[in-house]
Amino acid sequence: MLLIDCPYCRQGRPEIEFSHAGEAHMERPADPETASDAQWEAFLFHRTNPAGIHFERWYHIHGCGCYFNAVRDTVSEKFILTYKAGEPRPAVSEIEALMVEKEPE
Amino acid sequence: MSEPIETRLKPFNPLADKTLALGGRPDLFLRPEDECARFSLRVPVGALKKAAVAFEGNIPENIGEMSVGTGKSALCLGPDEWLLLAPYRDAQSIIVRFSQLYETAAHSLVDVSYCTLGIKVCGPRARLALNSGCPLDLENMPAGRCTRTVLAKAQIILLKFDDQHYRLEIARSFAPYIWEFLKNAGKIEEH
Numbered sequence: 001m002l003l004i005d006c007p008y009c010r011q012g013r014p015e016i017e018f019s020h021a022g023e024a025h026m027e028r029p030a031d032p033e034t035a036s037d038a039q040w041e042a043f044l045f046h047r048t049n050p051a052g053i054h055f056e057r058w059y060h061i062h063g064c065g066c067y068f069n070a071v072r073d074t075v076s077e078k079f080i081l082t083y084k085a086g087e088p089r090p091a092v093s094e095i096e097a098l099m100v101e102k103e104p105e
Numbered sequence: 106m107s108e109p110i111e112t113r114l115k116p117f118n119p120l121a122d123k124t125l126a127l128g129g130r131p132d133l134f135l136r137p138e139d140e141c142a143r144f145s146l147r148v149p150v151g152a153l154k155k156a157a158v159a160f161e162g163n164i165p166e167n168i169g170e171m172s173v174g175t176g177k178s179a180l181c182l183g184p185d186e187w188l189l190l191a192p193y194r195d196a197q198s199i200i201v202r203f204s205q206l207y208e209t210a211a212h213s214l215v216d217v218s219y220c221t222l223g224i225k226v227c228g229p230r231a232r233l234a235l236n237s238g239c240p241l242d243l244e245n246m247p248a249g250r251c252t253r254t255v256l257a258k259a260q261i262i263l264l265k266f267d268d269q270h271y272r273l274e275i276a277r278s279f280a281p282y283i284w285e286f287l288k289n290a291g292k293i294e295e296h
């Protein structure tokens with residue numbers, strides 16, 4: 001079992017308290033009336049699906065009840081960092097620095 | 106105006122008059138807590154002081170903190186979510202006072218008295234029994250803290266008074282499941 005840092009609880013909590021909620025930072029078309037089919041298609045279906053750094057939404061459903069974002073390495077399955085919903089996407093340099101830090105000796 | 110809470114139907118209590126005492130001291134003691142009124146309060150932290158005035162009790166500000174009074178308790182479960190516990194006799198005045206609060210502070214107060222049931226869990230084996238199904242580090246959880254979490258396969262709200270005294274809030278329909286789970290967990294010998 002993993003411990004996931006909830007940025008609201010500010011605690012590492014057991015993974016069974018959480019539920020995954022898809023890719024983060026997917027922006028809904030600002031004006032739905034005028035958005036084209038292609039824009040809707042991109043919003044609804046297109047996901048990055050990377051092998052490596054992935055920005056994800058997580059839901060602390062059996063805890064504080066908050067959605068937050070996480071940066072996770074889909075290869076090692078390690079959580080690199082978590083941040084509150086609405087906060088900007090962390091810079092790649094910040095993420096890479098943390099990945100080096102978390103590397104075992 | 107809603108009917109005074111104490112004249113409504115009696116809440117469903119699948120544990121009714123049960124108690125459980127395992128071992129000599131007893132090592133594990135379980136008992137349903139007395140019935141009480143429960144409210145789910147959602148309010149921005151900025152209006153928390155006003156909410157505490159309406160509640161006529163302390164309401165802590167940070168997730169995991171709880172304020173346990175003689176009759177009224179307040180548990181902070183999320184950044185803008187609290188569970189308020191109070192004796193039935195105070196329920197109606199809490200509802201009325203919060204309805205007056207709508208004028209000055211946007212909030213939501215929902216009567217969830219019949220949603221969950223309290224179970225007292227105490228004794229030297231209490232932590233072991235709880236930790237048999239709850240992966241939180243209960244040993245290092247400070248006394249006087251609370252949290253929503255998972256026990257076995259059910260969601261609970263856990264209150265820690267001290268290392269040998271806890272309270273669970275569990276959905277009423279799941280209460281027998283959790284009761285039996287703790288009973289069995291309490292029987293496991295520690296090697």
Ligand SMILES: [Zn+2]
Pocket residue numbers: 006007008009010060063064065066
């Ligand atoms: Zn949380």
